[in-house]
Amino acid sequence: MILSSAVDAEDTALLVDTIRAAVGRTDPADGRSERVYRDGPLDHDLWSVLGREIGVGALAVPEVHGGLGTSYATVAAVLETLGAELTRVPVLAGVIAATALAGCAEHPFARDLLEQIASGTRVVTTVVPGDEFDSPGEGTFQVIDGDDGVTLAGRAEFVLDAAVADTLLVHAVDRYGALGLYAIDRTHLTVEQMETTDATRGLARVHAANAPAVLLTDRPEPGRVRDQALVALACDSLGVARTCLDAAVTYAKERVQFGRAIGEFQAVKHMLAEVAVAVELADSAVAHAAWAVDAGSADDLAEAAAIAALACSDAAGLAAATNVQVYGGIGFTWEHTAHLYYRRALSSSVLWGTADEHAQRLYRLATGRTDREGDTPSPEPVREPAVALFATEP
Template sequence: MRFAFSDEQDQLRRALRRALDDAGGVAAARRAMASEVGHDAALWRVLGRDLGLAGLLAPEALGGAGLGWVEVVAVMEELGAVVAAVPFFATVALAGAALQVAADDAQRRALWPTLARGDATATVAYLAPGADPGADVVGAAARAVDGGHLLSGTLRAVVDGATADLVLVAATDAAGDVALYAVAGDAAGLTRRRVSTMDQTRALAELTLDDVRVAATARLAAGGRDVVARVLDLARIALAAEQLGGAQRCLDLAVDYAKVRHQFGRPIGSFQAVQHACADMFVAVESARSAAYHAGWAADQDLPALAEVAAATSAFCGDAFFRVAGDTIQVHGGIGFTWEHDAHLYFKRARASRALLGAPASQRERVAHHLGLGVEATATAMATAPGT
């Protein structure tokens, strides 16, 4: 039994950390916040091409590294530690998951190499107006026409949606089946608008599709009925790792500050009220770490219980990061309330992240459903005996 990263995975983490430090750490995210596109394109060239992160999940035959979700988890944790504003999550976790589980071989060969080289970015658009991001996906509307499909509808909260070269659009067809459709970022009939957001470290866009025409081969539906749900679950696991990285950095900031900030002639970290707050943060962070690492492993094992694992991990890490980030402001006191201090970047990222793919409450509702709660009595309850 091994519940830790391999030497190669640790090397990847160290190289990534060094590259992020060289770029200025959180300062890079602050620069990206103020930019037009909302992410750091120069940093992404370094990470995506030079470090090979763009091709992390892509098979080697398609120019990728052929690695898995444990590596995605490791990368997301490092990116989260500095609230990095790069299109890794959208391109590799979201779109990568879609290509991994929803695309057939021909579609992979057509779409993946460009992304894996870092020559293009991608994202997944799935959230219809008024929909719960944690509930079953409806997406846009798809209509089969001669030789292809017409897509119409509005999709919200699309990560890096205004800049992505490839958008994988979730849409429901006349038969009620949900699939992903590959749409070029500059497709006719597609309007993209970047939304001004409270968390400025992750660019979101609203996409409007007005009879966007795609070829028949653009429909990604190789993984069966629940394929979009599975894509989102994989993305939730990646996001949970990012939340872990942010939470750990918040705890470090809070503890370091509590050791040096003096009041009443003592470091505030010697006061039990502050100590216990930090201890609670520690428990949240280390538990989130176990959850996120385990989930990465579970994703690579393709366990049948992945949906429950993803829901539980997403709910837990979403809550943990938000609480830890809030407590970090509290431990810092006045300085934590300033724009200059980094605490608010984490706090806002934590707030946005916990809602991005379905709030913890909606993930808990999924878990409850799995446990046979709130469903008809004929449904069989899942045994709660913990499995791996």
């Protein structure tokens, strides 16, 4: 592993350059569309370099467990870089898993998993908990107590990198309604790779039927795991947004139409300016979220995660769509990477909640409302009927 000491803010730029160079050698932009659909959502060669040689998995793992224990600002920069390159490696899944495991590192198996994540020798993913865990006794997976030990039953969809993971982490409830964090070996699960819009990201259906499991902790923090998952995904989306903006600006300066660079036309300028504003807002949201992960309270993190998820999702969607539009005809071709970024933005925008859901959650956090505690939901706003763009007089 190249990384052998904690990376601070001054070294982040060098680390990012190292990752970009590795991606450029192993998975260059030229021909990427063909490789994505030919090789699937895991680039084994690139993962060997990033996971084992460079050791990016160690960044989010505490130093006492074989990791580097860097600040989340460095983790965010790496995730942004990997998102910008549309890398097909399980780093995002590893960061989320390290978050879940850090809260139960006293368990021997959890320590082993953290060390293997850091060394890149084991892929660990997490069924990211949703709102169902806001109410005790609810959950996707159920614990079954038997003579042969603890087993789990349940199913989940859109599980990140489940088809290539060695171990899955799931939150499950027992017959008494107690919540716990469990580890399951993938060989005990039925995993079905899903065909989704985004071919650069592996998502799968997972089904457990009396699957042997290991209880890692009976005091999990599903809310923190979910919030840090949203922050990590936001970093990925920021990378997509920034890359699409840079590509569109570069092309607008070079592409000549009617004797002028298309970037000189006011319509193109306005489109790109709108994207630039969205990217700057997303960048600020991610910086705030990184602070919340390292030093904020649980309430700070929940609010920052919702803001980052909302801002970065919007920025990535707008930037990817604008990039296709600026490139024009070539942007719609299968060989160009513009459609891959658009697909990644679409996938991220709904992976662990939509923009509307994040906005509603942010409203509840800001106002202190909790509908699950008995508050009456506010009525739907009255919407005026839309006026047709090309309405004619009767």
